[in-house]
Amino acid sequence: MIIAQQKPIKDIAAMVSDCRKVALIGCAGCVTVCLSGGEKETEILASAMRMMRRLEGKPLETVTFTATRQCDPEYVDALEGLVKDVDAVISLACGVGVQYLAERFDKWVVPALNTNFIGGSRVHGVWEEKCGLCGDCILHKTGGICPIIRCSKSILNGPCGGSQYGKCEISKDVDCAWQLIYDRMKKLGRLDKLMEIQPAKDWSTSRDGGPRRAVREDVMIG
C-alpha cells in the first residue's frame, strides 16, 4: 500500500490561512490503514484546525467526509455537493487523491499528507519501503528482496564496500539489502545465482520513461 504521513498542522493551516470555510476529505484506502488520512484522522485534524483558528481570532468552519477512495472518479464525483461552497479542500489522501480532487473541482485543493513510499507494516506503527515501482520486477533474481529501493545505491550487483555488520553505509538503522539478499540466497542454496552479472537496467519502464499509463483493453467498457 501507499504509505503517507501527515504534514505538521501549522503547515496545513498556512496553506488555508485566508479561507473561512474548508472541506477536509479523508480516504478509506491505504491512508486509513497507515493511520494518516482515514475518518478518525480527518475528524481530529478538522477539530485541531478549528481550535487553532479560534485561538487566533479567525474562526474556521469545516465540513468533513471520508471517501471510499479518492483515486477513483466514481467516489470523487459524489463529493460535489459537499465542496460546493467551501473556500478550499484539504485532502488527506496520498498525492494521487489530491490530484483527483484538483482535477475534478475548480477549487483550491491542498495536501495534508506527505506521500512517502509504497511498502507495508513491520509492527504496529512502523512501515517500511519495499518497492521502487521500476516497472520491470526482478525479485526472482534477488531472493525476493528489492535492491532497487532497499539498497541505498540501487546496486544490482551488490553489496558495495560500505556494507558492514549487516547494515548499510548510510546508517546503522538501515539493513543492507545486499546482506539480506546474500543471506537468503545462501539459505535457499542459490548463491551461484549471484555470480551472474546483472546487466544495466532498462529504466525506461520506470519514471525515467515519462509518466506511465496502464491500459487493459479487455476490461474497458464501451
Place this chain on the structure above:
Amino acid sequence: MSHYSKLHKILDSGQFAVTAEIGPPKHASAHGIRHHAHMLKNHVDATNITDCQTAIVRMSSIASGVHILDCGIEPIVQMTCRDRNRIAMQSDLLGAYSLGMRNVLCLSGDHQKFGNHPTSKNVYDVDSMQLIYLLRRMRDEKKFFSGEEIKEHEPRFFIGAVANPFADPFEYRVDRLEKKVEAGAEFIQTQCIFDMERFERFMEMVRARGIDQRVYILAGITPLKGWRAAKYLQTGVSGMLVPDSLVNRLKNAQDQKREGIEVAIEQIKYIRENVKGVHGVHIMAIAWEEVVPEIVERTGLFPRPKADLE
C-alpha cells in the same frame, strides 16, 4: 603485447607497482595538486585522482588528471556511479581518453548523505560492476553502453576496480572480486589494510581460486597521522576494520606521525615478503601526500622503473 597504459606495462613486466592518490581541491586552482604531482613524480607509477570522494564537491577527476599528466605522472581517473548517468559517463570517458587519460578505476561512490550536498539526488543508473563490463566492451567490441557501434577511435582504457576485504559479508567478498574480474577488471586496488590477518585470509581465498593469476592486485596502504585518525576510521567509516592494537600503538607513541609512517612501511614490507598474489601497493596518504616518497624509498621500491609506452 601492446599496453594500455604505463601502469599496465609495469604490472605486466612483473615488477611490484606503486600507485598513490591525489585528492583534487575544493576550489578552482590546480596549484596544490600540481605541487603534489611534482612531489610524487619520481616515486610512483601512477596516481589515482579521486572523484568527489565522500560526496564532497571537488575539482573534477578528469580535469585534475590533465594537470597531473602535465606534471609528468600517469593519472588513474576514478569514476563513481553516483553522479552521472550512462550518457554523461561515456561522454566523460571519451573526453578523458582524448586528454591522454589511460587508466580508469570504477567504483560505486560514497552515498551523498555524508557529503556537503546531502539534499542532492543520486544517480546509480549503472553500478560499478556494469561500468566495468561496459567499459571493457567499449574497448574490445567497440560498442557504446547501448550496444551501438563506435565507428572509430574507441577509448582504450586499462580498467581498474576496487575490492574491500573488510566489508561484509566476508565470504562473498572474494566472489564479488571474481565477478569484477569476469566483468573485465584488469587491476584491483583494495580498501586500506589495517587488519592484516583478515587481508591474509582474503588473499588465501583469492589464491585458492586463482584470481591473482587473472588480475593485478594492489594492496591499499594508508599511513595514519595519529590515534584519532585510526579511531575515526574504526568507528566512523562503514566498511573499515582497524584493530585496537593499532589504535593503541599510535596512542602510546612518542611521535604519532612518525609511528604512522613506520606502521605503513612495516605493512608494505610484510605484504611484499609474506602475502603472495599481491602485485603492488596503492598508498592512500589522505591529505598527507608528502610522506609518500619516504615510504617508497624505505620499502626498497625506489627508484621506480622507467616504462615509456611504445
